[in-house]
Amino acid sequence: MKRITLLFLFVIIAFASRAARVTGVVLSDEGYALIGANVYWANTGTGSITDLDGKFSLETIKETNKLVCSYMGYHNDTILVSGRADLTVVLVSNIYLDEVTITERKLGVIRSRVAAFDTQTLDGAELCKAACCNLSEAFETNASVDVAYADAATGAKTIRLLGLSGTYVQLLSENTPGVRGLAQAFGMEYIPGPWMQSVQVSKGTSSVINGYEATTGQINVEFLKPQTQDPIAVNVMLNTELHAEVNVEGGWQIPLKDEDEHEHEHHHEEGEHCHHKSLYTGILGHWQQGFMTMDENHDSFLEMPKSTNVNLANRWFFKSGDYTMQAFVRGLYDRRLGGQLAEMKMPDAEGNLVPTTIDNPYKIDLNTWRIDGYLKNGIVLNDETGSSIGIVAAASHHNQANAYGIRNWNASQTNAYLNAICQLNFEGSERLGMDNDHRLSAGLSINFDNYRELLHFQPFPGLTQVYLPPVDLNLDRWELTPGIFAEYSLKLDEVLSLVAGVRMDYSTTYGLFFTPRVNVRYSPWEWWSIRASAGLGYRSPNLIADNAAMLPSSRNILTSDMGWTKSGMHSEAQWIEGPAQERAVNSGISTTFYIPLGKKELQLSGEYYYTGFMNCLIADMDQSPDAVVFYNLSNVHNLTGVHGQSYAQNMQVEATMEILRGWTMTAAFRFTDVKQTTLKLREDAKLGEDKYRALLRQKPLTNRFKGIITTSYQTPLKKWQFDLTAQFNGGGRMPDGFNNYFLNDLQSKQYYRKENDPSLYYKWYPQLMAQITKYWRTCSLYVGAENMTNFKQENPVIGADAPYEAGFDASMAWGPITGWKIYAGFRWSISKDE
Amino acid sequence: MPPGSYTIMKKLMMALVLCLMSISMAFAKGEKQVVVFDVDLHCAGCVTKIEKNIAFEKGVKDLVCNLDEKTVVVVFDNSKTDIKTLQTAFAKLGKSAKVNAKKTEAAVKAAAPKK
Numbered sequence: 001m002k003r004i005t006l007l008f009l010f011v012i013i014a015f016a017s018r019a020a021r022v023t024g025v026v027l028s029d030e031g032y033a034l035i036g037a038n039v040y041w042a043n044t045g046t047g048s049i050t051d052l053d054g055k056f057s058l059e060t061i062k063e064t065n066k067l068v069c070s071y072m073g074y075h076n077d078t079i080l081v082s083g084r085a086d087l088t089v090v091l092v093s094n095i096y097l098d099e100v101t102i103t104e105r106k107l108g109v110i111r112s113r114v115a116a117f118d119t120q121t122l123d124g125a126e127l128c129k130a131a132c133c134n135l136s137e138a139f140e141t142n143a144s145v146d147v148a149y150a151d152a153a154t155g156a157k158t159i160r161l162l163g164l165s166g167t168y169v170q171l172l173s174e175n176t177p178g179v180r181g182l183a184q185a186f187g188m189e190y191i192p193g194p195w196m197q198s199v200q201v202s203k204g205t206s207s208v209i210n211g212y213e214a215t216t217g218q219i220n221v222e223f224l225k226p227q228t229q230d231p232i233a234v235n236v237m238l239n240t241e242l243h244a245e246v247n248v249e250g251g252w253q254i255p256l257k258d259e260d261e262h263e264h265e266h267h268h269e270e271g272e273h274c275h276h277k278s279l280y281t282g283i284l285g286h287w288q289q290g291f292m293t294m295d296e297n298h299d300s301f302l303e304m305p306k307s308t309n310v311n312l313a314n315r316w317f318f319k320s321g322d323y324t325m326q327a328f329v330r331g332l333y334d335r336r337l338g339g340q341l342a343e344m345k346m347p348d349a350e351g352n353l354v355p356t357t358i359d360n361p362y363k364i365d366l367n368t369w370r371i372d373g374y375l376k377n378g379i380v381l382n383d384e385t386g387s388s389i390g391i392v393a394a395a396s397h398h399n400q401a402n403a404y405g406i407r408n409w410n411a412s413q414t415n416a417y418l419n420a421i422c423q424l425n426f427e428g429s430e431r432l433g434m435d436n437d438h439r440l441s442a443g444l445s446i447n448f449d450n451y452r453e454l455l456h457f458q459p460f461p462g463l464t465q466v467y468l469p470p471v472d473l474n475l476d477r478w479e480l481t482p483g484i485f486a487e488y489s490l491k492l493d494e495v496l497s498l499v500a501g502v503r504m505d506y507s508t509t510y511g512l513f514f515t516p517r518v519n520v521r522y523s524p525w526e527w528w529s530i531r532a533s534a535g536l537g538y539r540s541p542n543l544i545a546d547n548a549a550m551l552p553s554s555r556n557i558l559t560s561d562m563g564w565t566k567s568g569m570h571s572e573a574q575w576i577e578g579p580a581q582e583r584a585v586n587s588g589i590s591t592t593f594y595i596p597l598g599k600k601e602l603q604l605s606g607e608y609y610y611t612g613f614m615n616c617l618i619a620d621m622d623q624s625p626d627a628v629v630f631y632n633l634s635n636v637h638n639l640t641g642v643h644g645q646s647y648a649q650n651m652q653v654e655a656t657m658e659i660l661r662g663w664t665m666t667a668a669f670r671f672t673d674v675k676q677t678t679l680k681l682r683e684d685a686k687l688g689e690d691k692y693r694a695l696l697r698q699k700p701l702t703n704r705f706k707g708i709i710t711t712s713y714q715t716p717l718k719k720w721q722f723d724l725t726a727q728f729n730g731g732g733r734m735p736d737g738f739n740n741y742f743l744n745d746l747q748s749k750q751y752y753r754k755e756n757d758p759s760l761y762y763k764w765y766p767q768l769m770a771q772i773t774k775y776w777r778t779c780s781l782y783v784g785a786e787n788m789t790n791f792k793q794e795n796p797v798i799g800a801d802a803p804y805e806a807g808f809d810a811s812m813a814w815g816p817i818t819g820w821k822i823y824a825g826f827r828w829s830i831s832k833d834e
Numbered sequence: 835m836p837p838g839s840y841t842i843m844k845k846l847m848m849a850l851v852l853c854l855m856s857i858s859m860a861f862a863k864g865e866k867q868v869v870v871f872d873v874d875l876h877c878a879g880c881v882t883k884i885e886k887n888i889a890f891e892k893g894v895k896d897l898v899c900n901l902d903e904k905t906v907v908v909v910f911d912n913s914k915t916d917i918k919t920l921q922t923a924f925a926k927l928g929k930s931a932k933v934n935a936k937k938t939e940a941a942v943k944a945a946a947p948k949k
């Protein structure tokens with residue numbers, strides 16, 4: 001308990017600055033200055049608000065020496081002030097950001113100890129452990145989130161949480177809608193690594209404040225903030241695939257007229273200045289370019305497309321008294337050129353590489369333009385309790401023109417979002433005999449999405465053996481969803497935290513729906529805590545964007561026969577009914593032991609999560625290797641009389657410890673069981689009998705388990721850092737139809753069959769990555785290697801020699817597509833206070 | 835793993851250890867000295883600032899900041915730097931560093947090889 005009490009309160013009495021005045025600074029447990037925190041004498045109305053550096057200055061009063069510090073989202077703290085003092089108050093957050101661990105070496109991943117949500121925060125130190133060019137790579141050293149190639153041709157990476165696709169994770173950027181809808185296909189790569197200040201990963205059901213979408217969890221990215229970021233920071237990176245990257249960031253204060261020159265001189269005695277206006281701006285820039293075309297396995301298909309990405313953002317922070325405003329605007333252009341080239345080096349009969357001309361090469365050309373932004377306004381209503389009103393408006397326009405051979409997917413999405421929230425904090429009652437905090441948040445939100453989407457493709461005569469004309473699948477649609485929500489948070493000492501929320505939304509497409517969610521944490525002893533959560537999540541599925549990996553293939557896209565589109569097989573095919581809303585329940589339980597071993601602490605945690613779908617959109621690749629058939633889980637009952645199931649179970653154990661000074665280690669193991677009911681054509685079905693039967697099977701291309709050991713060593717002077725991560729992933733089922741190809745034609749050792757089981761399985765595979773970083777005063781240099789085991793999935797592109805014919809499939813990716821690579825990078829920054 | 839690779843790995847490890855040892859020998863010409871400073875540390879930010887800068891002062895071998903006690907323990911090579919130079923380095927960061935004689939004595943005793 002002592003340690004936690006220390007976290008609560010760091011009072012350091014230093015040199016007195018002025019008579020009868022208390023000055024000090026209020027910091028978050030992450031070390032950032034808390035701007036606009038309330039500092040007041042207990043039971044009086046006398047107080048102040050911290051300025052932009054988190055500093056305050058107060059006249060001492062006779063009545064009391066109890067000074068209260070409060071800040072929204074943080075635990076209140078009361079300090080006894082003796083005489084003249086220069087205070088440092090560290091407030092511990094109670095919701096998203098977590099505790100500081102006072103180990104000598106700060107762990108890069110901080111698992112929340114006090115929050116009701118099962119949240120991990122990946123801070124700057126963790127994000128620097130791997131090359132981390134973008135958000136998807138931020139999780140390469142994380143046990144809970146999996147990163148994998150979506151397909152074998154576009155280089156797109158996707159994430160999985162709790163065994164389910166990233167589409168079921170709500171991805172937020174600074175708590176506004178982030179990667180959603182069309183952006184889901186490649187959106188992880190639209191968030192450059194060096195822009196990120198921290199990433200919060202919440203597993204299981206999460207707060208209703210940000211909407212109804214989070215099913216398996218929530219990932220929130222916080223970008224660098226102009227108030228705290230360095231005036232100039234530059235990052236340059238290059239890897240052995242000749243992929244180069246340049247990032248430039250900077251944040252500055254813009255002097256306003258009424259702020260005079262002594263702002264800087266009397267830096268330590270501010271406080272009266274807290275009602276002054278201040279303005280900051282920041283710029284984030286990112287450019288990346290691939291310079292080399294790479295076909296390591298000489299199957300004529302480039303493993304990685306040649307990509308160009310330009311990403312520019314500008315943000316503003318304005319504060320005047322109790323009012324705070326933040327604005328963010330970002331523009332993005334992304335192009336990927338992959339597939340086949342007209343001239344490629346291919347092996348001849350003897351295996352020598354010779355330049356070969358490919359007639360009518362299969363080209364992949366993906367173009368994306370995107371603009372997005374938000375405006376956040378916050379007003380503190382009551383300085384004492386920190387009650388506040390917040391209004392957030394966000395908008396985005398996403399436009400893409402994608403070509404996969406003769407398939408074209410042209411789409412745009414316009415999104416507008418508004419969220420207004422009122423947070424009321426209540427002082428706890430003294431009768432309870434313990435520290436109790438209550439908070440009520442309530443508000444309303446409106447979300448609007450407008451999609452213009454057209455998929456043009458040529459069906460192949462696989463299933464039907466007849467020639468079919470090209471299909472234009474028109475998926476134009478719009479959806480307006482207003483909603484209201486309320487959430488209550490309770491905290492009793494360190495023992496119990498509870499967050500219970502509910503929201504009601506009306507979708508113009510899916511009607512009225514109701515989202516209850518609850519998270520509880522109980523910790524009777526300092527060394528043990530238990531969390532439980534349960535809640536509902538909803539999503540409007542996007543047929544193509546959620547399954548964009550299927551596009552580089554000649555699989556027919558079948559939506560007919562299931563009753564919700566007129567026909568996917570005719571050129572006049574139109575969106576009529578559309579897929580039903582995806583609805584799921586998520587519940588979980590997790591427990592953590594904090595075991596003291598000498599002066600160090602071992603954290604042992606275990607968890608179990610279950611996600612069960614009432615309905616989801618199934619992309620069935622098992623019916624035929626020539627097709628992907630879409631239907632709703634709820635349609636299974638109409639067609640077979642069997643209630644379809646789709647669920648994911650996860651069990652994970654994790655141990656984390658600082659073993660020696662500067663040496664930290666995490667080991668984790670996870671078992672994932674993801675099953676869903678799919679339809680199988682009955683060949684023996686007689687007239688009048690059901691045409692299909694329902695089969696509950698392991699979801700294909702989903703890893704059954706994952707083991708990870710990640711270790712990091714920093715020299716005592718923090719001049720060198722060594723990171724090593726070993727992983728084994730895998731074991732999973734392949735979609736039906738490839739048994740003969742992999743086992744007999746290829747004689748591949750990467751696959752196997754089980755007795756009395758018609759399915760084909762891929763084996764597990766190891767992964768190893770390492771990085772060395774050298775730090776200097778203002779810069780650092782890092783060199784690292786990825787996929788050091790050089791494990792590659794054999795023949796990831798099936799039928800690469802005839803991409804315009806049935807049987808071509810680049811969507812069957814389950815493992816690494818490229819071999820080992822080495823990268824090196826350089827970071828340089830001018831520190832803020834120099 | 836091929837049969838010979840274990841011995842190769844072992845040899846490589848040995849070479850690495852020898853290499854590291856010779857580097858540290860080459861550097862350790864003077865004697866290591868411990869000093870404990872009282873520094874007006876306020877927050878994690880101050881600690882980071884000191885770690886980022888003092889670590890790169892010439893002759894500094896080890897550094898431990900203690901926010902609770904507001905002390906900074908510096909181990910340095912006394913042929914390359916001295917307490918005054920270190921204090922100047924702290925002053926450049928806007929921090930006064932006063933030698934805490936009591937704690938320094940205790941640290942020296944703790945660091946002395948036990949016989």
